[in-house]
Amino acid sequence: MVDATERLAVLLNLETDFYDTSDYLDRMQQMAQEASRPSSGIDCDGSFPPSPKKRKSEDGSQAEAVSSSASEASTGSVINKQWREKICEWAYQVIDHFNLNREIVCIAMSHMDRYLASYPTPVDKNMFQLLAMTCLYLSIKLNEYKHLLIPGSKSTMGTILQLSRGYFTLQEMQKMEYEVLQRLQWHVHPPTPQVFVKHFLYFVSLEDAETHDLAQFMAELSVMDYFFVNYKPSEVAIASILNAMDRMSFGYADFAMSALQRSGFDTDSENVRECRDRLERIYCQATQSDIAAEVEETPRKASMQANGTVSPVSVLAEPTPSP
Numbered sequence: 001m002v003d004a005t006e007r008l009a010v011l012l013n014l015e016t017d018f019y020d021t022s023d024y025l026d027r028m029q030q031m032a033q034e035a036s037r038p039s040s041g042i043d044c045d046g047s048f049p050p051s052p053k054k055r056k057s058e059d060g061s062q063a064e065a066v067s068s069s070a071s072e073a074s075t076g077s078v079i080n081k082q083w084r085e086k087i088c089e090w091a092y093q094v095i096d097h098f099n100l101n102r103e104i105v106c107i108a109m110s111h112m113d114r115y116l117a118s119y120p121t122p123v124d125k126n127m128f129q130l131l132a133m134t135c136l137y138l139s140i141k142l143n144e145y146k147h148l149l150i151p152g153s154k155s156t157m158g159t160i161l162q163l164s165r166g167y168f169t170l171q172e173m174q175k176m177e178y179e180v181l182q183r184l185q186w187h188v189h190p191p192t193p194q195v196f197v198k199h200f201l202y203f204v205s206l207e208d209a210e211t212h213d214l215a216q217f218m219a220e221l222s223v224m225d226y227f228f229v230n231y232k233p234s235e236v237a238i239a240s241i242l243n244a245m246d247r248m249s250f251g252y253a254d255f256a257m258s259a260l261q262r263s264g265f266d267t268d269s270e271n272v273r274e275c276r277d278r279l280e281r282i283y284c285q286a287t288q289s290d291i292a293a294e295v296e297e298t299p300r301k302a303s304m305q306a307n308g309t310v311s312p313v314s315v316l317a318e319p320t321p322s323p
Helices: 004-019 025-036 054-058 061-074 081-097 104-118 125-143 156-163 169-185 193-203 209-224 228-229 232-247 252-262 270-286 299-306
Strands: none
Touching: 004 193, 004 232, 025 125, 025 193, 081 104, 081 125, 081 209, 081 228, 104 125, 104 193, 104 209, 125 156, 125 169, 156 169, 193 209, 193 252, 209 228, 209 232, 209 270, 228 270, 232 252, 232 270
16 A cells, blocks of 8 residues: 555656646747737848738738737737636636535646646637636546536536537537647646645644645635746645644644655745745735725625635636637
């Protein structure tokens, strides 16, 4: 039987060797800006380049694609952090509606982030929405045993398509699913911060339910924030545990740090400190005492105020379809 130490070693190797990701938004935005930047106006032969219309007639679809990229960049249609945040909120809303495991959203976002990190060109809003829906479907398909059915649908994929108000077709989602699996090379079982939290708490021999729940809540806070894309799930998990212990178990955080360090984990690395600072800031914002008095009150914020361990991204608003 594989013990906890061996399981944790496997998870650490997986996150480094197969489930690593990187910042893709800055790269895509830079590429879009370069595509939209006007040329110097003179070709190598000393003549002025033809107008976009003339290029289209001479070069065909290739010139049309370049013109489209420039137009998208100039109108701000390149994906950004806010789009990712909204799609993550929508995913949690779907998961909560069907009473599924909330870790499914974390897995889906891992699929999406890794796909986009390896995607060579910028993506527009339509492709981003289709990709997000497909990743959520794939995560549900691989981690749940029941079908999500609503009136008019015959499968989980059909249900998710209906939630997009019919903007995408079954064939488009099936094609995107195939592309996701190929680009991810079938690495579709990422180790999540939530999994690492469970294993790390075992190492510090902590059985306090409230501290465990708060650490899991801290880990869940990281899912929606693009900031954590550049950090490993294990680093987020350690930061979540230490922050939770600082709040729930007086004086226990130092013991936990020592216990993890004796097991070979760097609990005071720069990355862990940065994760701790960011999580603490998000947690304070999510649980601030005057949240109920804000003008733009939402059910999500009211829920956070009532219970600090309720997810901050469970909203009731329906996703906005692409125009």
